[in-house]
Every structure is written in structure tokens, then in C-alpha cells.
Amino acid sequence: MRVVLGEDSALLRDGLVRLLEASGFQVVACVDNGPDVKAALIEHRPEVAVVDVRMPPNHTDDGLRAAIEARAVVPRLPVLVLSQFVEPLYARELLSDGEGAVGYLLKDRVLDVAQFIEAVRRVAAGGTAMDPEVIAELLTGRSRERSLESLSPREREVLGLMAEGRSNSAIAARMFVSEKAVAKHINNIFIKLGLHLSGSDNRRVLAVLAYLGS
Structure with a gap:
């Protein structure tokens, strides 16, 4: 299963690559900024993307924006976004097209390897994987x-x-x-x-x- 990974932290990026490859995924592109995320997603059209919300050049929602724009070109492109904090607005934007094949996890969840890999596979299969803390915020x-x-x-x-x-x-x-x-x-x-x-x-x-x- 091919994966495009977008993460600007070199340490976390290398760790995610090792984790994904050890779990049977093929990381076909590994990028560290929003524009490159969008380009890689459109070029490779992977089975799933794992993307940090906040990336260069603006360090705001560049990663998420790139994923949303790529999904406009490649409908139902599976995307799992990672975030350091619960940001309900970003989660709603990701869900706004109503197509599914999306996930939103806090980065702390990556420490639970089984849970993280299960979330990646679920999103790739067209399902949803929403962090319980994100759900709580969305439902407020x-x-x-x-x-x-x-x-x-x-x-x-x-x-x-x-x-x-x-x-x-x-x-x-x-x-x-x-x-x-x-x-x-x-x-x-x-x-x-x-x-x-x-x-x-x-x-x-x-x-x-x-x-x-x-």
C-alpha cells in the first residue's frame, strides 16, 4: 500500500517512515512543506496520505490545505492528518466534502503503534478515524x-x-x-x-x- 508522508519535523518524519515501512507500507514520497505535499499527492495518487496539519511555508494549516486541494483534484483521496493540538475548525474543513476516507489524530496517538496503523488502514479503506478528543470538541x-x-x-x-x-x-x-x-x-x-x-x-x-x- 503506497503512502505519501508530509511532516516537517525531521525526527518524527524519519520515525514515521520506519514505522510505516515496518508495517508493510511503501512510502513513495516524503516531503516537508505544503506545496510539495499537494504536488506529491497529485503525482503519486497514493492509497493513503499521512499529513501534518501545520507545515511550512506558513506553519499554519499548510499541510491540511494541501490535502484538501489535492482531494479536489483526486476525489476521495484517503487522507489522515496529524496535529499537535485539537483544532475543530481544521477537522470540520477536512470533513466538509462529505466523501469519507479521512482521519484526524493527535500526534500523541502515534505512540500507540497498533492504533495508529489501524487508523491508516481504515482511512485507506474509505473509512474515518477521528481522535476521541477531536470528536468531543466537534460535538460541543x-x-x-x-x-x-x-x-x-x-x-x-x-x-x-x-x-x-x-x-x-x-x-x-x-x-x-x-x-x-x-x-x-x-x-x-x-x-x-x-x-x-x-x-x-x-x-x-x-x-x-x-x-x-x-
Whole structure:
């Protein structure tokens, strides 16, 4: 699986390259600034990109901006962004196209190698991988969202765990219920959000994007 890596810290960049390659990925480009990130993503069209939000030349949102612009050229290009801090505005921008295949993790999560690699694979497969702290920030003050009003507290809890990228079995273990009960909650969520069965749409991703989107 080919990866483009965008990270301006040489130490972290080298560490991520070793980590990804040890986990079976092929790093086809490794760049340290926003413009080069965009160029590399469009040229290589990798199976997944791992990109720092803040990069040169402006050290603000150059990495994220490059990823968003590249996704405009290469639709549904899978992108996992890393950030030192929780920045809800950046997360909303990443989610704004509603296409899925996105992730937002705090850099501290990289220390949990299994969790990080799982997130990279999940995004590459078209899913979402959102840091729990980012989710908490995104949901602040969002309890009145009309599209989510019909969800029960239990269904909201299930959807929040789905947003973290947890499987049905992991959600069941977390909530101390059966997988059958989780599947029933998820089906109810799909119905209430108007996400009907389709051969081309991933309803799980669409439900998460409805939950997190701006």
C-alpha cells in the first residue's frame, strides 16, 4: 500500500517512515512543506496520505490545505492528518466534502503503534478515524442539530464510537451489550438519518460524517 508522508519535523518524519515501512507500507514520497505535499499527492495518487496539519511555508494549516486541494483534484483521496493540538475548525474543513476516507489524530496517538496503523488502514479503506478528543470538541454545542434530533442517547453513544472507527464487536465490548444489540442500534441510526441501503454508498461512513460534519 503506497503512502505519501508530509511532516516537517525531521525526527518524527524519519520515525514515521520506519514505522510505516515496518508495517508493510511503501512510502513513495516524503516531503516537508505544503506545496510539495499537494504536488506529491497529485503525482503519486497514493492509497493513503499521512499529513501534518501545520507545515511550512506558513506553519499554519499548510499541510491540511494541501490535502484538501489535492482531494479536489483526486476525489476521495484517503487522507489522515496529524496535529499537535485539537483544532475543530481544521477537522470540520477536512470533513466538509462529505466523501469519507479521512482521519484526524493527535500526534500523541502515534505512540500507540497498533492504533495508529489501524487508523491508516481504515482511512485507506474509505473509512474515518477521528481522535476521541477531536470528536468531543466537534460535538460541543451540537445537541440541537436537526438531523440528529431523533437519535436516542444510546444511539448517539453508538454513533460516537463508530466515529472513533470502532467495529461492532468493539462497540459491544465497550457498552457491555451484545453485537446483535449494536447492529440493531446502527440500523435504527441509518433509518433515522435517512441512509437507505445502496450498492455504492458506505452508510457507516455517511452516518459518521452526518454526526461530525459542520
